[in-house]
Amino acid sequence: MAPAAITPESSGTTTPTTATASSLTQAGIKHMQSNGNGAAGELAPLDASSMTVELTKSPRPVPEPMSPETMAQKTCTDHMVTARWTAEHGWETPELKPYGPFSIMPSASVLHYATECFEGLKLYRGYDGRLRLFRVSRNCARMRKSAARIALPDFDPKALEKMIIALCAQDGAKWLPKSRAGSFLYVRPTMIGTDQALGVQRPKEALLYVIIACFPDMSKSLATPAPPALTGEANGAAKQQTPGLKLLASAEDTIRAWPGGFGYAKVGANYGPALVAQGEARSRGFDQVLWLFGNESYVTEAGASNFFVVMREKESGKLQLITAPLEERIILEGVTRASILELAKERLAKSQDNIEAVEVVERRFTMPELLEAHKDGRLIEAFAAGTAFFVAPIGLIHFRGKDLEVPMDGGDSGVYARTIKQWLTNIMWGKESHEWGIVVDETAQ
Numbered sequence: 344m345a346p347a348a349i350t351p352e353s354s355g356t357t358t359p360t361t362a363t364a365s366s367l368t369q370a371g372i373k374h375m376q377s378n379g380n381g382a383a384g385e386l387a388p389l390d391a392s393s394m395t396v397e398l399t400k401s402p403r404p405v406p407e408p409m410s411p412e413t414m415a416q417k418t419c420t421d422h423m424v425t426a427r428w429t430a431e432h433g434w435e436t437p438e439l440k441p442y443g444p445f446s447i448m449p450s451a452s453v454l455h456y457a458t459e460c461f462e463g464l465k466l467y468r469g470y471d472g473r474l475r476l477f478r479v480s481r482n483c484a485r486m487r488k489s490a491a492r493i494a495l496p497d498f499d500p501k502a503l504e505k506m507i508i509a510l511c512a513q514d515g516a517k518w519l520p521k522s523r524a525g526s527f528l529y530v531r532p533t534m535i536g537t538d539q540a541l542g543v544q545r546p547k548e549a550l551l552y553v554i555i556a557c558f559p560d561m562s563k564s565l566a567t568p569a570p571p572a573l574t575g576e577a578n579g580a581a582k583q584q585t586p587g588l589k590l591l592a593s594a595e596d597t598i599r600a601w602p603g604g605f606g607y608a609k610v611g612a613n614y615g616p617a618l619v620a621q622g623e624a625r626s627r628g629f630d631q632v633l634w635l636f637g638n639e640s641y642v643t644e645a646g647a648s649n650f651f652v653v654m655r656e657k658e659s660g661k662l663q664l665i666t667a668p669l670e671e672r673i674i675l676e677g678v679t680r681a682s683i684l685e686l687a688k689e690r691l692a693k694s695q696d697n698i699e700a701v702e703v704v705e706r707r708f709t710m711p712e713l714l715e716a717h718k719d720g721r722l723i724e725a726f727a728a729g730t731a732f733f734v735a736p737i738g739l740i741h742f743r744g745k746d747l748e749v750p751m752d753g754g755d756s757g758v759y760a761r762t763i764k765q766w767l768t769n770i771m772w773g774k775e776s777h778e779w780g781i782v783v784d785e786t787a788q
């Protein structure tokens with residue numbers, strides 16, 4: 344099996360040992376170069392070119408896009424890719440094989456110490472009939488950082504990319520047929536510590552795997568009306584008539600991430616503890632939690648999406664597209680976030696087609712700042728951005744007992760969210776040829 348596409352973005356990477364020191368500067372990285380034993384050079388690198396292939400003998404039916412089965416998010420495609428790692432030998436040969444359960448010991452590291460990290464990206468069926476991944480090399484690079492933060496082994500990101508592409512090539516034709524142009528599957532690379540030693544220690548065994556799930560289009564399912572019990576607006580429940588996402592600002596006693604923590608890493612340990620707040624938001628009729636930080640109420644992220652706001656600067660009167668900065672490492676560096684910042688710098692630096700130019704700013708900003716801008720009429724729009732919800736306009740933020748209604752051009756989206764979403768849509772579904780859209784050549788069935 345020879346995965347076809349090689350992305351232009353990560354072509355500089357060669358072996359895990361050379362890539363480690365030069366391309367990653369984050370603090371967590373230094374741990375992963377000494378994975379328990381000093382003879383790192385003798386350990387086998389992750390090598391996707393030797394991947395074995397065993398196809399399923401019991402292929403399953405593909406659910407309809409918005410069927411109950413797809414909504415349940417439990418159906419995965421026919422195959423998965425796995426690769427085992429041991430501290431003794433390094434990476435074993437990756438295997439593409441039928442999707443199915445694993446066997447791990449009840450004492451496995453991941454089940455006790457949350458040695459788990461993951462990625463989330465989509466496989467798109469383009470309007471030109473081709474399959475694409477979006478900037479997959481960025482997901483692979485981020486997964487290395489996440490793994491390093493929780494003492495899981497390093498790997499060549501290029502090899503993971505090839506494993507992802509091979510699985511997409513294998514299952515894409517059947518599970519995302521050409522008749523479903525404009526839709527997607529959800530790809531979930533994962534790594535877990537499988538070491539059965541119960542002592543609190545760096546795992547000496549790990550499993551890297553990739554699965555593909557059938558997901559509903561969340562940007563469509565958001566249109567579902569809330570249950571009638573919630574439409575009363577009593578008890579701080581969300582207003583129902585507002586278009587766009589409704590966010591509930593996190594309570595003062597609830598923090599998602601903190602400096603020195605692991606908010607920048609896509610590790611499972613970030614998500615379980617957020618479910619109580621998310622459940623409360625949902626039960627009150629909100630879509631997501633807006634995660635604030637500190638006494639100043641710094642705005643960080645919305646659910647598992649990055650948060651963007653367009654505001655007119657008080658002194659200069661210029662429009663700015665603002666999102667939280669990466670330096671403190673309390674937010675996740677989204678691939679969507681990075682792409683929006685790049686596109687906005689490139690395409691919105693000058694006013695055009697009735698769209699006013701925006702300055703792109705990564706800085707800290709607070710809820711009181713948003714409230715003041717709103718009062719002065721300087722708050723133009725806000726949106727959340729990430730793979731799951733894509734680019735989602737925000738209609739309302741509930742903060743300390745008050746509703747902030749975010750302007751939205753009178754329609755269902757502000758002009759910046761709409762424009763940026765269209766640009767990304769064009770790249771993901773192949774309406775615009777762009778180096779971020781990585782074409783996957785399908786394996787003949």
Ligand SMILES: *Cc1c(COP(=O)(O)O)cnc(C)c1O
Nearest residue numbers: 647648649675677678679729730
């Ligand atoms: C995954 C994730 C995002 C979005 O990242 P993308 O790469 O754009 O999908 C943002 N915030 C959090 C907390 C996340 O887990």
